[in-house]
Amino acid sequence: MAIDAYEILAVVFAMAILSWTFKPNPVHRIVESLYVGFNAGYLLVTNMRTAYFSGIQPLATNVILMIPLILGILMYARLSKKYAYVSNYPIAFLTAIGLAVATRSIIQADVVEQIKSTAIPLIVPTSGLETLGNIVIAISVVSSIFYFTYATEHTGAKGILAKIGIAMMMVGFGANAANILLSRSARTITMLGYIMVPSGIYVVPIMIVIIALSIYAEKKGYI
Amino acid sequence: MSVTVKRLIPVAIVFIIGFYMIFVSYIVVPPALTDVSKQLTSWGPIITALSMGFGYIILMRTHGRRTIRLQKGEWLYSLTIVVTALVYPVLYLTVGPASAIYKLAYEHVNQTIGASIYAIVLFALTGAMYKAFRARTLNGFLLLISGLIVMLWVAPIGEVIWAGFPVLGAWILDFPSKGAFRGMVMASAFGALAIAYRTLIGVEGGHVAGVEE
Amino acid sequence: MGLSDRILNIPIPVVSFLMILTIALPMVTPIGLPIKIGSMTKAGYDIILGLSEGSVVLMSYGVSPAGVTEVGTGAKALVYHVLSEGHKLILVGPAVDNPMFVEKDIPPIANMLNKQYGIDWVHLGYYAGVEMGLAAILSDISSVYTTDHRGNKLQDLPLMQEVKGAADIDLHICVTFSADMPSQLARQVAAPYGIPIILLCDGVTGTIATPYYPTQIQSIMMSMRGSAEYELLIKRPAEATGGMDSISLSYLYLTLLLVITNIATFYKRGEKKEER
Numbered sequence: 082m083a084i085d086a087y088e089i090l091a092v093v094f095a096m097a098i099l100s101w102t103f104k105p106n107p108v109h110r111i112v113e114s115l116y117v118g119f120n121a122g123y124l125l126v127t128n129m130r131t132a133y134f135s136g137i138q139p140l141a142t143n144v145i146l147m148i149p150l151i152l153g154i155l156m157y158a159r160l161s162k163k164y165a166y167v168s169n170y171p172i173a174f175l176t177a178i179g180l181a182v183a184t185r186s187i188i189q190a191d192v193v194e195q196i197k198s199t200a201i202p203l204i205v206p207t208s209g210l211e212t213l214g215n216i217v218i219a220i221s222v223v224s225s226i227f228y229f230t231y232a233t234e235h236t237g238a239k240g241i242l243a244k245i246g247i248a249m250m251m252v253g254f255g256a257n258a259a260n261i262l263l264s265r266s267a268r269t270i271t272m273l274g275y276i277m278v279p280s281g282i283y284v285v286p287i288m289i290v291i292i293a294l295s296i297y298a299e300k301k302g303y304i
Numbered sequence: 305m306s307v308t309v310k311r312l313i314p315v316a317i318v319f320i321i322g323f324y325m326i327f328v329s330y331i332v333v334p335p336a337l338t339d340v341s342k343q344l345t346s347w348g349p350i351i352t353a354l355s356m357g358f359g360y361i362i363l364m365r366t367h368g369r370r371t372i373r374l375q376k377g378e379w380l381y382s383l384t385i386v387v388t389a390l391v392y393p394v395l396y397l398t399v400g401p402a403s404a405i406y407k408l409a410y411e412h413v414n415q416t417i418g419a420s421i422y423a424i425v426l427f428a429l430t431g432a433m434y435k436a437f438r439a440r441t442l443n444g445f446l447l448l449i450s451g452l453i454v455m456l457w458v459a460p461i462g463e464v465i466w467a468g469f470p471v472l473g474a475w476i477l478d479f480p481s482k483g484a485f486r487g488m489v490m491a492s493a494f495g496a497l498a499i500a501y502r503t504l505i506g507v508e509g510g511h512v513a514g515v516e517e
Numbered sequence: 518m519g520l521s522d523r524i525l526n527i528p529i530p531v532v533s534f535l536m537i538l539t540i541a542l543p544m545v546t547p548i549g550l551p552i553k554i555g556s557m558t559k560a561g562y563d564i565i566l567g568l569s570e571g572s573v574v575l576m577s578y579g580v581s582p583a584g585v586t587e588v589g590t591g592a593k594a595l596v597y598h599v600l601s602e603g604h605k606l607i608l609v610g611p612a613v614d615n616p617m618f619v620e621k622d623i624p625p626i627a628n629m630l631n632k633q634y635g636i637d638w639v640h641l642g643y644y645a646g647v648e649m650g651l652a653a654i655l656s657d658i659s660s661v662y663t664t665d666h667r668g669n670k671l672q673d674l675p676l677m678q679e680v681k682g683a684a685d686i687d688l689h690i691c692v693t694f695s696a697d698m699p700s701q702l703a704r705q706v707a708a709p710y711g712i713p714i715i716l717l718c719d720g721v722t723g724t725i726a727t728p729y730y731p732t733q734i735q736s737i738m739m740s741m742r743g744s745a746e747y748e749l750l751i752k753r754p755a756e757a758t759g760g761m762d763s764i765s766l767s768y769l770y771l772t773l774l775l776v777i778t779n780i781a782t783f784y785k786r787g788e789k790k791e792e793r
Contacts, residue, residue, distance in 0.1 A: 087408075091416045098420035102427045102533065107380075114381040116417040118388025121363050123414060125389075126396045127613040127643055128356035136350040139663045149347035153354025160361065166310040171351055173314035174321065176503065178348040181325030181341075182652045183704060184500045190703035190733065191493035195486050198732050210471075214479035221483025222490070229491035246487065251443045253484035253724070255450030256477055258433065260720025260739060263458050265426040266540060266767055267587035267741040270760045272423035273541050274586070275416060304380070346660030348649030356645070402667075410617050418582030418614075430536045430771070431529035437775050438782045448779065452772055458742050460550040461765035470553055477727060486728035489700065 089284055091275040096288040099272070107295040107304050108288075149174075195222075221249040315506040322504045364389060450476050521781040521788075532774070539770040543762035550765055552758065558746040561715040561736030562598070564688065570603040572687035573680050575712075577651075579693040580622070581614040584719065590757040591717050591744025592692045593622050598751050599690070600630050605676055606638040607686075609654065611693075616642050616666050635674040642666030648701045655683040655710060683710040690715045699726035699734060707733035717743060 097112040136150050152174055158167035199222050205211040227239070228246030235243040276285065298304045321344060327333075328341045367382035375382070395406045439445035456462030457473020502508040568574075576596070580589045599606050608619050619640050627638055634640075641662045644650035653661045658681060664670055671677040679685060689712050691702055699722060706712050707729075715736040716726055723739030730737050738747060741764065744757035 087412050090412055094413075094416045095420045098417065098424060102424055103530075110381050111384055112417060113421075114384035115388050115413065116421065117363075118385040119391060119409070119413050120418075121360055121385070122389045122392030123410065124613050125357055125360040126392045126401070127616070128353040128645060130396075130401070131643055131645055132350060132353040134664050135353065135661060145343070146350065149350040150354065152347070153351045156351070156355035156358055157361070159358065169310065169314040170317065171355065173317040175348060175351055177318045177321035178325070178344055179649055180318070180500050180503060181322050181329075182345060182348070182649050183701075184497060185326050185329040186704040186708040187493050187496060190708040191489050191700060194703070194708070194733055195490050195728060198728075199483075199486065210475060214475060218479045218483035218486075221480050222487045225484045225487025226491050228487070246484075248443060248446055249480050249484040250488070251446040252450040252476060253481040255447040255452075256454040256481040257721065257724040258437075258447070258451045259454035259458060260724050262426075262429060262433070262455065262720070262768075262771070263740045263742060263764065264587060264720040265423070265429050266764055267760060268419065268423040268583055269426045269537065269540055270544070270741075270763055271419045271583075271586040273537070273544060275420065277541065277544060342653075342656045342660065345649060345656060346653040349644055349646035349653055349661055352649070353645035407617065407620075411621070414614070415582040415585070415617075419585060422583035426536065427529075427533040430533045433771065434527070434529070434532050434774065434778065437778075439779050440782070448775065452775065455768045455772060458739075459765045459768035460552045460761050461769050463553055464550060474555065477724070481724065482727040482730075485725060489728045 085280060088278050088280045092278065092281050092284040093288060095272050095275040096285060097292070099276075100288075100292045104296060106292055107299050108292050217249075220245065225249055311509075315509075319504055319506060360389070450481070521784045524777055524781040525785065535770060536767055539767040540763040543766050544759075547759060548762040548765065550762060552742075552745050552749055552761055554746045554750060555743075557730065557737045557739075558743050558750065560731065561595075561738060562747065562750045564713055564715060564735055565595075565598050565602060565604070568602070568604055568687055572604045573607065573676075573685055574599050574604050574688045574690060575607050575609065575654075575686045576690040577692060578608045578610050578615050578619050578623075579612060579691065579695070579698075580618040581612055581694065584694055585618075586756050586760055587719060587741050588692050588694075588717050588744060589618065589622070590755045591738055591741075591747050593626060594744065594747045594751055594753060594755070595690055595692075595715070595717065596623055597626050597630070597753065598747075600627060600632050600637065601751075604687075605680075607676065607680060608638070608640045610643045611647050611650065611695075613643055616640070620666070635669070636676055639674055639676050640666045647695070648697075648705060651701065652705045655686070655705060657682050683712060686710075686712055688713050688715065690717070692717045693722060694719050696722050696725050698722060699729050703729050703733045717747075 094112055097108045100106055101109045132150075132153065136146050136153075140146050140150075152171035156168050156171045158164045199219060201215060203212065203215045203219065205215065224242050224246035226246075228235075228243045228250070233239060295304065325341045325344060328337050364386060367385045370378045370382035371386055373379070391409065392406075395403070395409065399405055433451075437444075437448045437451060439448045453469060454473045454476055456465065456469040457477075462469035462473070499508060565574075576599070578592060580592050596606065608623065610616050610619065623638065623640065624634075627634065632638055641658070642665060644654060644661050646653070650661060658677070659671060662671060665674060665677075683706075689702070689706050691698060691714060693716070695701075698718070699716065702714050702716065706714055714734045715738070716723075716734050717738040718726065718740070720740045723737050723743070726734055726737050738744065741757045741760050745754075745761045748754050748758050
């Protein structure tokens, strides 16, 4: 049987991470540190590359790009206690741009369009289920918005409306929980795909022994 | 002077730029003014990309110190982080991002470990669902029932058990669940507008945090 | 300890281990249960079919290590469908991991369909700033990218001569794990430009995106189920379709466990009432 080093490496990593669910151990922590380090380096390289191609390379034809480049560099002033306040300027720019970009369409996208989608004819003559659904959605929207309204006390009829809102949200969270489970199960399939390979037959027991020994060594204070 | 430089100028920057960009998107203005807004929007990604190195420096500084001090129980892991954090920068500068070794490092380290880390959440989630999905109240019952029905809609075996599960599951997602999340979207939009306004006028000072007056 | 007590106090590691087992078993012996195509996925398929030939599709290829099986296979299915229908594809990535997956997944598909880089598809690469970056791209692509991911200048790529911003884009496909993305898409793509959107996302994001369906986001493909449905629609079943057997068995196990647990809970409550 040909030895695939990459396959073995994948089993080692997957087993190391999986061992955390049994007990945190040095092997898992080493692999985790490996990931943190590799990811940090990759993040740095990709972002600096992006900054170079978006900001520095076009500088010759677009001198005004000097401003965001200087602002980006000013962010590093945070490393100094004396000049940390200088980093507030690029942060202020980013805050302003981010806020403007996000809020200029928020009324259209998250309020007007949502109201338009809710204010539809409730009765659908051809489908009883859809009619029921339209009524439920209208009640659901009104009651869940009302639940988040704190200007008035939720007592009496208002209290009932808020309770309906919570009930509808519980239905939504239940549906969400099922979909979260789908996501996590899919990711587990990926991980199991790394372990359930031909090399796994002998690598998995070896990893179990190594992890057990590392737990023992940590307990005894050797690591 | 100190307060002006450290706090008032950043607040003024947020106010002027923020209101300007919002103003030109709502009012018909000469194209030159819209172009300025577009230019400002394009600066955001450049500033963000350039400032990502800050986190890297903090990471290296923190773990470098632990390594040098041989901090008990931590130095080995910190050394691993410091050494591996240099791998990609070195590879980029020596062999380049198009090289096979660069891609192999990503595929067999980042991808493998990353996929495994995200997968182990299932353990915690299964245990949490086992403990939490117990219908002690009406709301708990609704949570349980909608979760079970949608689960049996998502899983193909649900339709094998009963043809109504896909219909009911889709109905739950299309109507009561959609309505509830729609309410949350609208409520959070109002909240976001309020926070945005407070930030623009300088009442919310989070972006100038850490400045001693 | 009665039976109901045992059921209510099963050790969590046992519950979790059995869950893993039910996921792993069909990977060894597939069952092959039929998968019904949902209306939200079919809507996306119909949108791509309905585009006129040569339409430009901007695809945010947000595949990362976590989602290789979950959305990676669905993303490849979407790329295959778009290119095989004769449309042009521009790929961008809002996360640092994305470009690696584009360079790994797309060239084999493009080569299979005889699609030329620079004419039929272009990979622009990573952009920083998420929502700000998306807004900047749609306003003017050259304000974010001066070269593509491979280092080619945009003016040297024939496809990028035709596409400058949102006005030239006919469809936006977003593959994402970010729960904020649906609202960002509504704010930056749907509201200002009215570009149709197909969203392929994880389960959490899918549920959060439902309020925007179908007016602002015209199709939502949720997680591995959505990926599997699309694979079947284009008649190219792959990992997602195979993985649905694991989902079936594990969900059946969890459903039975929860039903039995709740029966035990009611039984215990009945016992306590009797004791009083």
